[in-house]
Amino acid sequence: MTADIASLNSGGNLETMNNSSGVALTLSREPFSFLSGLVKKLQQILENHRGERQIIVIQDFPDPDALSSAWSYKLIAEQYDISCDIVYGGTLSHQENIALVKLTGLPAVKWSVQSLRETDLSVYKGCVLLDSQGTNTQLMPFIKSAQIPIIVVIDHHSKQGEIAAEFIDIRPQIRATATILTQYIQGGLLEFNNNNNLHVKCATALMHGLRSDTNALMQAQEADYMAAAYLSRYYDAALLNAILQSSRSRRVMEVIERSLKNRIIKNNFSLAGVGYLLYENRDAIPQAADFLVTEENVHTAIVYGIVHDEHNDLELIVGSLRTSKLTLDPDEFIKEAFGKDTQGRYYGGGRYMAGGFEIPIGFLRGFNNTSEYARLKWETFDHQIKQKLGQLINPEDKVIHT
Numbered sequence: 001m002t003a004d005i006a007s008l009n010s011g012g013n014l015e016t017m018n019n020s021s022g023v024a025l026t027l028s029r030e031p032f033s034f035l036s037g038l039v040k041k042l043q044q045i046l047e048n049h050r051g052e053r054q055i056i057v058i059q060d061f062p063d064p065d066a067l068s069s070a071w072s073y074k075l076i077a078e079q080y081d082i083s084c085d086i087v088y089g090g091t092l093s094h095q096e097n098i099a100l101v102k103l104t105g106l107p108a109v110k111w112s113v114q115s116l117r118e119t120d121l122s123v124y125k126g127c128v129l130l131d132s133q134g135t136n137t138q139l140m141p142f143i144k145s146a147q148i149p150i151i152v153v154i155d156h157h158s159k160q161g162e163i164a165a166e167f168i169d170i171r172p173q174i175r176a177t178a179t180i181l182t183q184y185i186q187g188g189l190l191e192f193n194n195n196n197n198l199h200v201k202c203a204t205a206l207m208h209g210l211r212s213d214t215n216a217l218m219q220a221q222e223a224d225y226m227a228a229a230y231l232s233r234y235y236d237a238a239l240l241n242a243i244l245q246s247s248r249s250r251r252v253m254e255v256i257e258r259s260l261k262n263r264i265i266k267n268n269f270s271l272a273g274v275g276y277l278l279y280e281n282r283d284a285i286p287q288a289a290d291f292l293v294t295e296e297n298v299h300t301a302i303v304y305g306i307v308h309d310e311h312n313d314l315e316l317i318v319g320s321l322r323t324s325k326l327t328l329d330p331d332e333f334i335k336e337a338f339g340k341d342t343q344g345r346y347y348g349g350g351r352y353m354a355g356g357f358e359i360p361i362g363f364l365r366g367f368n369n370t371s372e373y374a375r376l377k378w379e380t381f382d383h384q385i386k387q388k389l390g391q392l393i394n395p396e397d398k399v400i401h402t
């Protein structure tokens with residue numbers, strides 16, 4: 001399956017394909033046979049699983065791309081009598097994501113580790129991963145131990161390791177998973193209808209998803225523009241505007257302020273440690289990175305902090321990278337900077353122009369009984385991260401091996 005993907009070339013001719021209503025559609029520069037082959041294959045997989053119940057697992061901190069892709073898959077799967085639950089293990093914390101879910105009624109549900117223990121997972125005959133390969137969700141171990149097979153993986157992040165599924169469509173050259181789902185819809189797996197309120201809202205969510213992963217289309221490529229053009233027939237511009245108008249919380253503003261104060265700039269990299277954050281404010285980190293990368297003479301911003309989850313007694317370093325440097329591959333950069341954990345899993349990865357990492361702080365997690373201890377702990381991790389990044393940012397600096 002992955003061989004198909006590897007053989008995809010970015011060139012090729014402008015091709016057209018027919019959707020179920022017989023209208024010729026221009027999909028993208030991707031070879032016609034490649035896309036229509038994927039559509040047929042996915043159609044067959046859905047047919048094979050007719051009548052089943054599936055669980056769509058998205059990242060712990062869902063973003064618009066993941067949320068809209070999951071909703072689209074759910075609507076597509078309904079055509080095959082497959083009912084899907086969209087679940088995530090963390091929190092909706094970005095103001096735009098909360099607005100997206102509230103304003104469109106997007107059916108995603110938060111599952112805590114506790115609620116999972118009381119849930120009968122055996123009702124699910126398959127698991128679907130969208131905008132993810134299962135590495136950014138704490139729900140995956142439960143899916144594995146319940147022996148739910150992974151049926152579908154659709155993602156645009158670089159490959160995060162070996163994954164077994166009936167259907168795999170991983171295309172890092174596409175800027176958003178929402179673009180890929182739109183290609184499936186346009187390819188005939190779901191007939192969008194302007195009079196169907198759900199379709200209009202889903203198209204709006206997809207438009208938001210692909211805009212947000214392409215920096216408002218500025219990093220979009222032909223396939224993303226083609227998808228946006230298709231969605232423009234169905235989406236609700238006023239609704240999208242309402243989602244984009246949502247304002248930042250005071251806490252987020254404070255984290256951005258801290259990142260500005262703490263940033264150090266070296267070789268056009270801007271690094272900022274922001275200290276401790278509550279779990280629900282985690283999405284302030286990528287927003288701070290988005291902001292820092294806009295500074296003159298900065299091509300790459302990396303913002304990180306220690307995120308504290310009181311409910312699950314969990315603490316982890318969370319970081320985001322944003323870059324405008326075309327020759328810097330965020331996925332490679334993060335994998336090289338931080339390496340793998342003891343189980344051989346990378347601490348992070350990325351996609352075009354953006355990346356992220358999560359490093360559990362293990363035994364040192366949890367309660368800080370004095371502010372002095374909290375400060376020491378932060379300084380240790382802050383120092384370690386700067387040291388790891390420094391090796392890539394200033395390769396000429398000698399590393400002292402002990």
Ligand SMILES: [Mn+2]
Nearest residue numbers: 065131177213
């Ligand atoms: Mn994405």
